[in-house]
Amino acid sequence: MRIVSPLNETAPPAFAAAPRLRTLEGKTVALLDISKPGGSIFLDRIEHRLRTEFRVAQVIREMKPTFAKPAPPEVIERIRGADAVIEALAD
């Protein structure tokens, strides 16, 4: 019996993971709020710690217009130069 695969056989886009940062000192870190309730409170605290304890050079704050859809290209473009991104996912 010959069975046709019903599964997705589309090749996923290839990408290499960014190398792990050895230090946050002097780096640019983007904080992405997906616009779920509570995300800004969490990221405020993270930003405070990044600046005071880890001496990051710059923090970029960005927000998705809705958590229900992927981030629009302009949001991704604005955080593209960051060395690291921290995303606040849920309520």
Add this chain to the structure above:
Amino acid sequence: MIAILQTDCPTCRLIAPYLNKLADGPAPVTAISQDGEDATREFVRQMEIRFPVERDPEFELSRHFEVVTVPTLYVLDDQNRIVRKEPGFDKDTLNEVAALVGQAPIAGPYDGAPASKPGCTSRHLEVSTDDAAAAPLDMHSTRGHAASVADLADGEDAIEYCYRAFGDALPVVPPTVERVDAMVRAADRDPREVIARIPPCYGEATVEKIAANAVMAGCRPEMMRVLIPLMRAVSDERFNAHGVQATTHFAAPLILVNGPVRQELGFHSRQNVFSNVARANSTLGRALQLILLNLGGARPTTIDMSALGNPGKFSYCIAENEEENPWEPLHAEQGFTRDQSTITLFAAEPPHGVSEHNARTARGVLKAITYALATVWSYRNCTGFEAMVVLCPEHVRTIHRDGFSKRDVREFLFANTGIPLRCYQDGDSGEGAAQRSLYTEIVIDGEPCYRKFRTPESIKIVVAGGTAGKFSAVLGSWSVGPRGSQMVTYPI
């Protein structure tokens, strides 16, 4: 025995100790790793592998064995012919293989491992993630890839094979080449034509892939004429299947069928309309769900992490009972003529029943429905969602007798559904309370309330169900509007 493995596949890690036990027996075991040298060496060390592991850097062996998922265990006879091909992990199968080579059972029922677990897609069907020069995902081509075909060994149980290789919890009709061909012929299209890309992983819904899933769901070939527009609807950006499939909420795409196709293909719109009452409803709903899983990639164990899920994720498809509907049917409200067949998608919660057997007036029936509408999403949360009201024929007769048009029904429900201000006395705590400055204050039966819905059009009205029993239903939506999911209607 030959086992094809990946080093980061949880099912491959699960099966590894059992392969060690098989290797302790009389038949030699060799594994083929689809991964790099370092990853393979680490896998052998971590899993304390006691049998030889070869690598397959160009996937020549994987292609030769036509492996679809890993792990797959092949048992070869002394002339190197495949006598068994076993994808995934299954204790009964492992014990059968052990018996075949003269060993005692190797997998006990209470050894801590699950009885069975489906595997992962074979690496040769993916692009290697450490090859930065690999081609990017093609989102625009209208011609897709041919589906791969697996040859089952004689005597292999095709239904069990489909469970292990494709991983859906409910048994499926095996998508044999012959059945898929019949489905593709009914579509009268190039089997490799890409009809849509299914969110959230954007797998290519080629005619052939749609057909394979439709076969698995039990569809008849003529259902392809509904499935093609259904694919366009489900990948419509307004419907936002990306979010619907990935939310932790209850939402599942409800298919509503209108127009002459109901009679032509046997869609049922009367008693038990939400149940297992007709092959057309059940198999179309199931086909959509299988396509969302197999091509969209939102499996209920990984990307679809719904907290409680929805029984509609087995199948969720109703037809409107236009014959018992004295008003315009749903598709006519969307601008289609009555004799145009359509499918509509609405991201819906399961139905919430409303019993009202004693009210003799439109107002009495509709008041009962407003109290169910008031609980949609969460009682104090207003305006961020919609609802579908499925009116049963007996309620419709009472409402229509009092001279209500469909618009009157919608406006009555809109005007009379609200949450009393006293529910917000404990300040801003509780879902929806913090946004109350944005809500509209109205008075319902003398009581100050916040209006529950944003507009009358937030309430969708459909007639369905049997002519006995005064039971209607309210179906809450998911997040709506341009930031959520919008109802879409497509012609068939």
